[in-house]
Amino acid sequence: MAIPYKEDRCLICKSKSSCFTHLNVDELGLVDNNRLEVKYRSGELICKQGSFASHILFLKKGLVKVYLEGKSKNHILSITSKGNLIGLPSLFGDPIFHYSVVAYEDSAVCHIDINVFKKFIHENAQFSAELIKLINENTINNYERFLSVTQKNMPGRFADVLLYFSDQIYKSTSFSLSLSRKDLAEFSSMSVESLSRTIKDFNDNNIVSVKGKNFEIVDRSRLIEISLHG
Amino acid sequence: MAIPYKEDRCLICKSKSSCFTHLNVDELGLVDNNRLEVKYRSGELICKQGSFASHILFLKKGLVKVYLEGKSKNHILSITSKGNLIGLPSLFGDPIFHYSVVAYEDSAVCHIDINVFKKFIHENAQFSAELIKLINENTINNYERFLSVTQKNMPGRFADVLLYFSDQIYKSTSFSLSLSRKDLAEFSSMSVESLSRTIKDFNDNNIVSVKGKNFEIVDRSRLIEISLHG
DNA sequence: CGCGAGCTTGACGTTGTTCAACTAGAGTGG
DNA sequence: CCACTCTAGTTGAACAACGTCAAGCTCGCG
Numbered sequence: 001m002a003i004p005y006k007e008d009r010c011l012i013c014k015s016k017s018s019c020f021t022h023l024n025v026d027e028l029g030l031v032d033n034n035r036l037e038v039k040y041r042s043g044e045l046i047c048k049q050g051s052f053a054s055h056i057l058f059l060k061k062g063l064v065k066v067y068l069e070g071k072s073k074n075h076i077l078s079i080t081s082k083g084n085l086i087g088l089p090s091l092f093g094d095p096i097f098h099y100s101v102v103a104y105e106d107s108a109v110c111h112i113d114i115n116v117f118k119k120f121i122h123e124n125a126q127f128s129a130e131l132i133k134l135i136n137e138n139t140i141n142n143y144e145r146f147l148s149v150t151q152k153n154m155p156g157r158f159a160d161v162l163l164y165f166s167d168q169i170y171k172s173t174s175f176s177l178s179l180s181r182k183d184l185a186e187f188s189s190m191s192v193e194s195l196s197r198t199i200k201d202f203n204d205n206n207i208v209s210v211k212g213k214n215f216e217i218v219d220r221s222r223l224i225e226i227s228l229h230g
Numbered sequence: 231m232a233i234p235y236k237e238d239r240c241l242i243c244k245s246k247s248s249c250f251t252h253l254n255v256d257e258l259g260l261v262d263n264n265r266l267e268v269k270y271r272s273g274e275l276i277c278k279q280g281s282f283a284s285h286i287l288f289l290k291k292g293l294v295k296v297y298l299e300g301k302s303k304n305h306i307l308s309i310t311s312k313g314n315l316i317g318l319p320s321l322f323g324d325p326i327f328h329y330s331v332v333a334y335e336d337s338a339v340c341h342i343d344i345n346v347f348k349k350f351i352h353e354n355a356q357f358s359a360e361l362i363k364l365i366n367e368n369t370i371n372n373y374e375r376f377l378s379v380t381q382k383n384m385p386g387r388f389a390d391v392l393l394y395f396s397d398q399i400y401k402s403t404s405f406s407l408s409l410s411r412k413d414l415a416e417f418s419s420m421s422v423e424s425l426s427r428t429i430k431d432f433n434d435n436n437i438v439s440v441k442g443k444n445f446e447i448v449d450r451s452r453l454i455e456i457s458l459h460g
Numbered sequence: 461c462g463c464g465a466g467c468t469t470g471a472c473g474t475t476g477t478t479c480a481a482c483t484a485g486a487g488t489g490g
Numbered sequence: 491c492c493a494c495t496c497t498a499g500t501t502g503a504a505c506a507a508c509g510t511c512a513a514g515c516t517c518g519c520g
Contacts, residue, residue, distance in 0.1 A: 068373055068376060068377055070377050070380075070381040071381065071458070071459060072381075073381065075376055075377060075380050075381065077373070077376070088366070089366045089369045089370055089373075090366075091362060091363075091366060092359070092362060092363035092366055093363060093366060093367060093370070098369075098370055098373055099373070118359070121355060121358055121359050121362065122355040122356065122359055123355055124355070125351060125352040125353055125354070125355055125358060126352065128351055128355060128358035128359070128362070129322070129348070129351050129352055129358070131362065132321060132322060132351065132358070132361065132362060132365065133321075133322035133323060135362065135365055135366070135369070136318070136319045136320075136321060136322055136323060136365070137323060138369070139319045139328075139365070139368070139369060139372070140319055140323070140328055142369070142372050142376075143298055143307070143319075143328055143329070145376075146298060146305055146307070146372075146375075146376075146379075147298055147300050147305060149376075149379060149380055150300075150305050150379055150419045151300040151301065151302075151303065151305065153475070153476090154475080154476070180498070180499090181498070181499060181500095182498085182499095189380045190476075190477090191476075191477055191478080192498090192499080192500095193476090193477075193478080193479095193499095193500080193501085194475090194476055194477070196499065196500055196501080197476095197500085197501085200500080200501090212499095228301070229301060383507070383508090384507080384508075410466070410467090411466070411467060411468095412466085412467095420508075420509085421508075421509050421510080422466090422467080422468095423467095423468080423469085423508095423509075423510080423511095424507090424508060424509070426467065426468055426469080427468085427469085429468095430468080430469090442467095442517095
């Protein structure tokens with residue numbers, strides 16, 4: 001059996017979620033005493049849709065995919081990088097995870113007892129306010145994805161995905177993508193073959209330069225135009 | 231100028247949202263003093279995507295559609311009946327409405343000052359907990375819709391929509407639908423013509439009996455089977 | 461009685477998927 | 491170091507799903 005491992009005390013942790021900034025020293029101590037820090041290797045399952053959500057997860061380090069499991073294929077909800085909470089939709093109602101999460105890179109995850117979260121919600125209003133803010137940001141992102149998925153054709157959807165990686169995840173015009181073509185396809189709501197053709201098309205038209213998993217956005221304005229349905 | 235109209239005091243209102251049950255007499259009085267009750271006729275716009283969200287809306291009576299405005303067509307997020315709050319995603323962050331809402335039936339809506347909501351969130355932890363629960367239920371519904379939209383064909387999606395009306399809205403196997411074909415199409419993510427053909431198909435195969443806006447679910451188990459991709 | 465919006469129907473075109481074959485590269489064992 | 495295998499990725503052709511266009515229908519309403 002593994003020995004519980006904790007790199008830092010929460011108090012001095014620099015990668016805290018914004019809602020933890022509203023906790024006092026005692027409260028942070030309570031978090032510390034009710035968490036486990038777990039390291040995951042790339043490809044490992046961090047949480048499984050349908051399993052018991054006894055803990056809220058905090059992604060301290062790494063990159064993960066958050067996805068819904070469908071009958072035959074999955075739907076990737078978001079690619080989430082460090083500093084974000086996972087499992088918030090499980091806070092009330094059925095205490096089960098509503099999605100699965102898998103690590104893309106070696107990741108560090110704090111498992112925080114869900115009852116500690118509930119305690120703070122009932123006792124610390126600042127914490128609740130911040131939590132609601134985080135949940136709402138997520139909801140608004142979902143709305144954008146609804147529009148992308150239901151109203152755009154393949155190039156438009158893939159343009160959205162590329163801009164998402166460039167702006168939100170890697171914050172650069174060139175990046176080495178950790179996702180497989182299959183994952184990219186599930187994130188853009190299309191088949192692997194169609195994705196491959198779309199990539200080729202973007203590459204041939206000098207919109208994006210693609211070599212394997214390395215992407216470089218060449219013509220950003222064109223990409224934005226395509227995203228707005230071109 | 232219209233005279234502010236209030237049918238009941240909040241204290242004795244029987245159609246309260248679940249989060250208001252955690253307010254005391256004084257707090258309910260505060261809600262009462264900071265709300266307007268507005269009646270809408272069928273077809274009227276209750277709130278407009280992108281406009282300033284100074285108030286959270288409570289649907290006291292009626293039936294409305296909540297939808298995202300796309301470039302050429304809309305995407306209906308949900309059909310919402312009385313007892314539900316509208317505008318919660320606008321609570322923090324940009325104070326604008328992220329969707330539009332239109333009445334299907336004559337409806338009564340309480341406009342509650344958004345600052346009253348924020349005040350309760352910062353002072354009443356029970357209220358926050360209940361609010362988070364409501365927001366999360368909505369998120370989980372969105373997940374189901376993601377799977378429906380991205381992984382099912384037209385019959386599957388329309389079966390989902392019919393079951394939604396039967397189970398969630400009308401709670402009966404037969405109902406008179408307030409939605410136009412166009413709205414039904416935007417709710418099922420397809421064109422009006424395809425919707426029309428799908429309806430005809432369901433009707434011809436004795437799965438649902440349809441006469442104009444009157445729907446009767448004849449073979450529920452078949453409908454569920456189709457929903458699970460048949 | 462005629463007008464018009466909403467609805468239906470058929471023919472056709474487009475978009476995207478599926479299937480199958482092929483290719484490139486990474487790991488394995490001799 | 492080289493053949494062997496396995497998997498991820500690419501490509502082409504056939505096909506299915508779905509949208510678009512145009513015409514016709516229905517029914518409420520002036």
